[in-house]
């Protein structure tokens with residue numbers, strides 16, 4: 003049917019018509035609202051009114067999306083053009099009711115709360131009570147926050163009492179709240195308050211409802227059902243949602259009395275009324291009553307079907323409720339998601355940075371550790387070398403004269419490189435201080451030490467860099483030169499002799515004239531000699547010792563040399579009888595003091611008084627000649 007208020011009618015008439023029809027003929031109200039809203043340059047107040055009407059009517063027809071859109075528009079208009087508290091209160095209250103009906107409970111609650119604030123600002127007790135009543139209902143019906151609901155209704159009641167207002171609806175709703183919470187006695191008390199109040203002000207709806215509730219609460223068995231049916235019938239026209247509630251109470255009573263079929267009948271009656279009136283809560287509760295009755299009857303399939311419908315209704319309600327908040331929810335979720343993603347990335351970056359720092363520190367520590375280790379190892383190697391050198395020096399150097407000792411000299415002789423070719427040979431000189439025992443006796447042992455040190459120094463002055471100068475024994479020295487011919491060897495021998503004999507030795511309290519006796523020999527004595535290559539120097543030392551003995555025999559302060567030119571020398575034979583070897587030309591002898599005294603003065607001995615050094619005392623030597 004065409005709406006009564008055509009677009010051509012004045013706007014105020016259209017608005018009024020919309021509000022008139024919104025409950026009874028919501029579809030028409032919607033058409034009027036759309037037509038009026040299509041006009042241009044609508045004043046904000048008029049558009050707000052039309053949108054609230056549209057919201058309410060749309061919610062009643064089950065068009066939750068249009069209802070929510072209309073409420074969105076109302077909110078943005080209120081924000082853009084602030085209105086008086088009274089106007090805001092009406093707009094918010096209507097918008098909240100529309101959303102409540104559409105099932106967007108949280109937003110309805112928010113709008114009611116704002117409406118309550120507007121009522122407070124406008125100092126309107128009735129409006130405050132109405133809003134608190136709505137808020138209390140939501141807490142009780144939707145949120146099952148029964149204790150909160152009790153507090154809210156009590157607060158509303160206090161405002162009413164203070165203003166001297168009679169509001170039986172508050173007690174009635176409080177009673178319903180107690181009933182939902184299972185507190186039957188409290189519920190009964192509340193309904194008992196509501197009933198006379200409603201009667202007193204002739205508020206038929208609340209009166210009937212309270213009466214029905216009290217009858218249901220007081221009933222035992224089925225006896226209350228006729229009375230309740232009368233109430234329900236009376237409610238059908240004036241208060242269809244109340245009729246649905248009464249029929250549900252009857253259904254419960256019948257079920258409790260074991261009359262499941264009757265219970266089902268009342269429940270279905272209630273479902274029909276609630277569905278027709280789009281009473282969301284009553285529809286939901288009536289279907290629950292129907293499911294209970296069907297179960298009691300054993301009609302499980304049918305119970306499941308109703309349960310499924312109930313579920314669909316609730317899902318639809320939830321969905322429409324969610325639609326309003328979906329965008330915000332989505333944004334919040336995305337926000338939260340991106341925030342957590344961001345936090346995760348931050349954390350990851352922090353962990354990466356820490357890991358890198360840690361790795362860098364570890365690397366630096368490892369490099370530093372390695373460097374320290376290398377330095378320590380180098381230092382240790384250097385220290386070890388120093389220690390070894392020192393040990394070697396200690397073990398190879400004579401502590402008194404600072405010359406190589408006998409062990410080190412032996413090692414050096416073994417490794418002395420071969421003489422150059424031609425007549426050149428490696429030559430070893432053995433030197434023995436003459437009458438040193440006497441010198442010790444005369445000047446003291448420490449002076450003897452000093453003299454030995456001085457002799458060592460003087461011998462060094464006669465040698466070239468590659469020569470070896472060593473302390474061979476107590477007062478014996480050894481000099482070895484790598485390449486000398488006989489003439490050169492004789493010159494060295496003479497220099498060695500002269501450097502000791504030509505300059506007296508000065509010491510505290512006097513001086514002493516000393517001399518050395520020298521014997522020298524060359525090696526290798528023969529290529530085919532049986533000794534290992536590195537041991538051939540020993541033959542030369544024996545021959546030099548033999549020559550030294552001759553120097554001593556000859557009167558000391560002299561040198562004697564044995565020189566092998568030929569290939570084969572029987573060293574032992576030479577040692578035994580040098581004169582014979584010389585006579586046969588096997589060996590050449592030279593001396594600073596001729597003739598050479600090879601033999602001892604004692605007759606009958608091949609080499610009397612002579613034994614190689616280190617084997618026995620030189621018993622054949624003459625007694626010292628004091629100087």
Ligand SMILES: Nc1nc2c(ncn2[C@@H]2O[C@H](COP(=O)(O)OP(=O)(O)OP(=O)(O)O)[C@@H](O)[C@H]2O)c(=O)[nH]1
Nearest residue numbers: 435436437438439440442447450451476477623626
């Ligand atoms: N002060 C001192 N005396 C030493 C050292 N080594 C050996 N002597 C002494 O040198 C003396 C060597 O004496 P002998 O072997 O009898 O020979 P000599 O007195 O030199 O007589 P000839 O060798 O026959 O000329 C001994 O009295 C040793 O004690 C030393 O390091 N310091």
